[in-house]
Amino acid sequence: MQIPVIVNSFVSLFMLCSPLTAIPAFLSMTRGKDKKERRRVGFWLSVAVAMILVLSAWIGGPFLNVLGIRIPAFQCAGGVVVFLLGLSMLYAQPSPIREEEQTKAEIPIVPIAIPMMAGPGALSGMILASNIHSSFMDRVILSMCGIFVAVTIYFIFYFAAQLEKKLGTAGLNIITRIGGLILASLAVELFAQGIEGLFFEKG
Numbered sequence: 001m002q003i004p005v006i007v008n009s010f011v012s013l014f015m016l017c018s019p020l021t022a023i024p025a026f027l028s029m030t031r032g033k034d035k036k037e038r039r040r041v042g043f044w045l046s047v048a049v050a051m052i053l054v055l056s057a058w059i060g061g062p063f064l065n066v067l068g069i070r071i072p073a074f075q076c077a078g079g080v081v082v083f084l085l086g087l088s089m090l091y092a093q094p095s096p097i098r099e100e101e102q103t104k105a106e107i108p109i110v111p112i113a114i115p116m117m118a119g120p121g122a123l124s125g126m127i128l129a130s131n132i133h134s135s136f137m138d139r140v141i142l143s144m145c146g147i148f149v150a151v152t153i154y155f156i157f158y159f160a161a162q163l164e165k166k167l168g169t170a171g172l173n174i175i176t177r178i179g180g181l182i183l184a185s186l187a188v189e190l191f192a193q194g195i196e197g198l199f200f201e202k203g
Contacts, residue, residue: 001137009145010149013122013126014152016121016125017149021183023163024180025183026160038161041157045112045117046157049113049114049150050150052118054143056126056127056130057139060127071120072195072198073198075124075197076194079189081110081115082186082187085116085183121190
């Protein structure tokens, strides 16, 4: 795998994960936690993203095939989950996909790590890339790209608390609602792609 292909894989994977759109959700779902606890949550979220991406590079395609799940169906399901979260952020309501009582030790793997970041888009992109670049070394490189993306995500969440402090409550509410609208829009697009793949795919 050549250097330009590696760089393109990293950039594409980062854009598919879209961690910047997850910042409002991260701040919202960790509200009330101190800086240390938030950084711990961000660390484990990035670890979860890394594990999901690496596993999808090696066994993602075969695993979905064994379960009889097509990527478009995964896109539809992920779109619904992301839409529910986006809607709750838009109206500043508790998310219906969260548990009513969330303890301080809980990590919101769902929905922040998956399907918001390591969701159908990132997974399908990784699976497709691993099918095209299928040698052992190529998959190792793709795995490293996934890990580097996760490290970048960790640093983004690491400084999220400073962002909240600078914005203040009013600024954070505005960002949260804008983020909710963006997430809902992305969810609709994701769901539409899934429907198109399920019912209008060629062949």
